[in-house]
Amino acid sequence: xLRLEKRPAPSRFWSASAPILAVVLxxxxxxxxxxxxxxxxxxxxxxxxxxxxxxEFAFYYRGQLLVKAAPLILIAIGLSLGFRAGIWNxxxxxxxxMGAIFGAGAGLAFYPSDSFLIFPLMIVAGAFGGWIWAxxxxxxxxxxxxxxxLVSLMLVYxxxxxxxxxxxxxxxxxxxxxxxxxxxFKEFPAAHNxxxxxxxxxxxxxxxxxLAVISTYVxxxxxxxxxxxxxxxxxxxAARFAGVNPSLLIVFCLGLSGALAGLAGLFxxxxxxxxxxxxxxxxxxxTAIIVAFLGRLNPIGILLAGxxxxxxxxxxxxxxxxxxxxxxxxxxxxxxxxxxxxAVDVLSNFRIRRTKNEVA
Amino acid sequence: xxxxxxxxxxxxxxxxxxxxxxSVSFTVRPGEVHALLGENGAGKSxxxxxxxxxxxxxxxxxxxxxxxxxxxxxxxxxxTGVAMVFQHFSLFEALSVAENVALGMEDPPKMGELSARILxxxxxxxxxxxPERLVGELSAGERQRVEIIRCLLQDPKLLIMDEPTSVLTPxxxxxxxxxxxxxxxxxxAILYISHKLEEIRSLCDGATILRLGxxxxxxxxxxxxxxxxAELMVGQTLHTPSRESEALGDVALELNSLNxxxxxxxxxxxxxVSLSVHAGEVVGIGGVAGNGQDELLAALSGEIxxxxxxxxxxxxxxxxxxxxQRRKLGLLTAPEERLGHAAAPDMSLTENAVLTGTxxxxxxxxxxxxxxxxxxxxxxxxxxxxxxxxxxENAARSLSGGNLQKFVIGRExxxxxxxxxxxQPTWGVDASAAAAIRQSLLDLAAKGxxxxxxxxxxxxxxxxxxxxxxxxxxxLTPPRPAKGLTVDEIGLMMGGxxxxxxxxxxx
Numbered sequence: 001x002l003r004l005e006k007r008p009a010p011s012r013f014w015s016a017s018a019p020i021l022a023v024v025l026x027x028x029x030x031x032x033x034x035x036x037x038x039x040x041x042x043x044x045x046x047x048x049x050x051x052x053x054x055x056e057f058a059f060y061y062r063g064q065l066l067v068k069a070a071p072l073i074l075i076a077i078g079l080s081l082g083f084r085a086g087i088w089n090x091x092x093x094x095x096x097x098m099g100a101i102f103g104a105g106a107g108l109a110f111y112p113s114d115s116f117l118i119f120p121l122m123i124v125a126g127a128f129g130g131w132i133w134a135x136x137x138x139x140x141x142x143x144x145x146x147x148x149x150l151v152s153l154m155l156v157y158x159x160x161x162x163x164x165x166x167x168x169x170x171x172x173x174x175x176x177x178x179x180x181x182x183x184x185f186k187e188f189p190a191a192h193n194x195x196x197x198x199x200x201x202x203x204x205x206x207x208x209x210x211l212a213v214i215s216t217y218v219x220x221x222x223x224x225x226x227x228x229x230x231x232x233x234x235x236x237x238a239a240r241f242a243g244v245n246p247s248l249l250i251v252f253c254l255g256l257s258g259a260l261a262g263l264a265g266l267f268x269x270x271x272x273x274x275x276x277x278x279x280x281x282x283x284x285x286x287t288a289i290i291v292a293f294l295g296r297l298n299p300i301g302i303l304l305a306g307x308x309x310x311x312x313x314x315x316x317x318x319x320x321x322x323x324x325x326x327x328x329x330x331x332x333x334x335x336x337x338x339x340x341x342x343a344v345d346v347l348s349n350f351r352i353r354r355t356k357n358e359v360a
Numbered sequence: 361x362x363x364x365x366x367x368x369x370x371x372x373x374x375x376x377x378x379x380x381x382x383s384v385s386f387t388v389r390p391g392e393v394h395a396l397l398g399e400n401g402a403g404k405s406x407x408x409x410x411x412x413x414x415x416x417x418x419x420x421x422x423x424x425x426x427x428x429x430x431x432x433x434x435x436x437x438x439x440t441g442v443a444m445v446f447q448h449f450s451l452f453e454a455l456s457v458a459e460n461v462a463l464g465m466e467d468p469p470k471m472g473e474l475s476a477r478i479l480x481x482x483x484x485x486x487x488x489x490x491p492e493r494l495v496g497e498l499s500a501g502e503r504q505r506v507e508i509i510r511c512l513l514q515d516p517k518l519l520i521m522d523e524p525t526s527v528l529t530p531x532x533x534x535x536x537x538x539x540x541x542x543x544x545x546x547x548x549a550i551l552y553i554s555h556k557l558e559e560i561r562s563l564c565d566g567a568t569i570l571r572l573g574x575x576x577x578x579x580x581x582x583x584x585x586x587x588x589x590a591e592l593m594v595g596q597t598l599h600t601p602s603r604e605s606e607a608l609g610d611v612a613l614e615l616n617s618l619n620x621x622x623x624x625x626x627x628x629x630x631x632x633v634s635l636s637v638h639a640g641e642v643v644g645i646g647g648v649a650g651n652g653q654d655e656l657l658a659a660l661s662g663e664i665x666x667x668x669x670x671x672x673x674x675x676x677x678x679x680x681x682x683x684x685q686r687r688k689l690g691l692l693t694a695p696e697e698r699l700g701h702a703a704a705p706d707m708s709l710t711e712n713a714v715l716t717g718t719x720x721x722x723x724x725x726x727x728x729x730x731x732x733x734x735x736x737x738x739x740x741x742x743x744x745x746x747x748x749x750x751x752x753e754n755a756a757r758s759l760s761g762g763n764l765q766k767f768v769i770g771r772e773x774x775x776x777x778x779x780x781x782x783x784q785p786t787w788g789v790d791a792s793a794a795a796a797i798r799q800s801l802l803d804l805a806a807k808g809x810x811x812x813x814x815x816x817x818x819x820x821x822x823x824x825x826x827x828x829x830x831x832x833x834x835x836l837t838p839p840r841p842a843k844g845l846t847v848d849e850i851g852l853m854m855g856g857x858x859x860x861x862x863x864x865x866x867x
Contacts, residue, residue, distance in 0.1 A: 243684035
């Protein structure tokens with residue numbers, strides 16, 4: 001009989017190698033899945049994981065990698081702080097949408113001005129939009145003890161409804177001949193989140209994502225607030241004993257993750273997406289939850305996990321186009337990644353022992 | 361001789377990384393009250409679990425009246441005539457006494473009949489108990505009687521009791537001992553696990569002493585002093601805490617009619633608690649667990665806020681201040697629960713030093729933690745309090761209970777508090793570590809700090825306290841000088857006889 005035995009201290013080795021093992025297991029299980037769908041599993045896995053970086057058309061895909069990874073990383077970094085403290089913001093998708101609406105709205109209000117202040121203003125507005133949307137579950141939780149998981153998740157659907165209303169109402173392009181969707185930011189240079197280095201896919205969102213990774217790393221490892229966040233997650237009672245104010249921490253963590261998700265939305269709408277449209281959001285806010293855990297809630301890990309997840313997006317699209325794999329199969333693959341990670345994760349805190357059957 | 365009831369021969373049981381019992385042998389005669397004595401982790405629990413059929417030995421044999429005895433399950437052990445009262449009760453609060461008893465029996469009789477038998481047994485052994493009452497309404501001592509009666513109804517030949525007195529007041533202990541003596545006189549053998557030496561000396565006829573899984577001695581406890589027993593148990597000469605100065609300073613901490621509703625629905629609210637503690641004094645606060653100890657500590661640490669004037673520190677009202685503001689003013693605390701309250705289990709000792717040390721040790725600069733200074737502070741605790749660990753980078757949960765407790769107490773003591781409040785400072789700690797911790801509290805008081813020690817260990821409180829008070833259902837008795845207090849008086853204080861006390865306390 002196999003039995004799990006708690007390790008006296010978490011294993012560093014397994015903590016670091018669990019994500020790699022999870023990726024390998026995902027590839028194997030994904031390959032089996034693709035084989036059942038009648039595709040060549042080796043080719044499918046290669047198309048998803050290998051070709052975008054080293055294949056024939058890699059020059060195109062490589063730039064896409066950072067474009068896709070930046071919003072994931074930005075959102076996941078914010079979420080990871082809350083997750084570490086045991087504060088579960090599941091509604092980053094909604095905060096992402098509200099950031100895009102606020103940011104785009106702030107820019108479009110000044111159309112067609114060419115002031116250099118417009119883009120910074122949009123950044124502030126985008127962060128504010130995400131922040132204010134996250135403040136709703138934060139204040140409901142601290143005031144009335146509601147569950148932030150439910151409230152933040154429900155607010156995603158509210159945000160989607162607002163997005164639909166905005167793109168066919170208030171923010172609709174006046175010159176768009178009645179079609180839903182805002183003006184395109186590519187035609188509004190002062191508000192456009194253009195590439196800084198096009199070949200590498202670096203735009204302002206990528207820069208902000210890197211800054212977020214670095215400052216979060218410093219916050220968690222060096223700052224007292226980061227220590228309090230970790231302490232609260234580890235043991236809430238000890239945190240209270242250490243003088244941590246749980247309400248303040250909830251407001252801070254939800255607020256910061258909302259603001260970062262809002263920023264991600266703003267950079268996306270004013271850059272790669274180009275406009276507010278009914279189906280502008282593409283699930284980054286939910287995928288970022290996987291990224292956060294895949295990266296072990298560690299800033300550097302999230303950077304790597306974001307790149308990996310972006311790869312499955314790009315490779316997945318390529319596999320849909322080239323091999324005719326259904327989109328659901330790709331989503332399944334991404335879900336499997338989290339599933340396997342959580343399963344393998346057990347090894348960092350427990351060791352497996354073979355035991356003789358003992359009388360209970 | 362064939363008067364041996366149970367003989368244990370060379371019993372060995374190993375768990376991964378530790379040999380819990382290493383070739384343990386001892387015998388119990390019918391009617392004997394036999395003590396199993398040892399520190400935490402000495403292997404007492406594993407040993408009785410093997411006798412009760414909960415754990416199977418790796419090697420060795422047991423004999424029951426000369427016959428081989430290999431209980432595969434507690435069920436088999438009970439049929440043989442072994443019964444056990446656990447330290448933690450397994451009772452359903454929403455059921456009546458009789459229903460609870462029926463649940464634990466092999467084949468319970470009808471309810472009416474059972475109630476009659478419960479009354480009969482409780483009468484015969486001096487254990488008053490109403491079979492129709494709900495267990496939820498009973499005190500800890502009464503709940504224990506339910507467990508004991510459940511065992512007695514099965515007419516056991518051997519009754520195992522695992523630390524039975526840890527939840528009882530002295531009066532309840534006396535009732536229990538009467539019962540046990542009566543049982544023993546009727547020929548029932550009793551295996552009594554405890555580390556309370558005085559109890560064992562007054563109750564037991566024989567003792568087997570375990571240290572690190574091995575038998576290190578057998579003796580007649582009535583012929584040994586408590587100190588000799590303790591030294592056998594620990595394996596080294598014990599250092600008795602002592603103190604130098606007796607001079608008291610001004611009032612350092614004052615509680616003025618502190619009322620506090622417990623945040624926990626099962627907690628105890630504090631009612632009208634008043635106390636003043638002088639610099640250089642140790643005040644011991646006793647009481648049975650669950651009478652407001654945790655709440656009192658939380659109120660003093662600042663985890664629960666009170667009315668500002670209800671708590672004053674050096675005459676400043678601090679009832680409304682949080683933990684760190686109180687630390688800044690000199691009030692430090694150490695809660696009972698080491699893992700998860702006083703320390704974060706998965707964090708390193710350095711990080712755990714930061715947990716309470718940021719303010720007084722200056723471990724932060726512009727909000728950034730000075731990890732170098734934190735490590736130095738952790739190292740100085742480890743050194744000053746002889747914490748056995750490879751280094752400050754180790755996780756708190758990797759330390760043994762005693763070592764972590766030394767770290768937790770040391771962390772507060774080294775911050776030079778004006779007032780230190782500790783709850784159960786030596787709970788689950790081996791005797792030598794306990795002596796070191798008590799000594800450090802006395803040294804702190806000798807240097808002019810006020811110390812409040814909340815504890816359920818009366819011996820400890822009598823050893824270090826200048827004055828003694830007791831908590832009962834959230835009320836605190838007026839403190840009385842500890843010197844000269846009799847066990848009866850302490851028992852009355854713990855039982856909540858407030859009015860009697862007031863009449864002879866001097867103003």
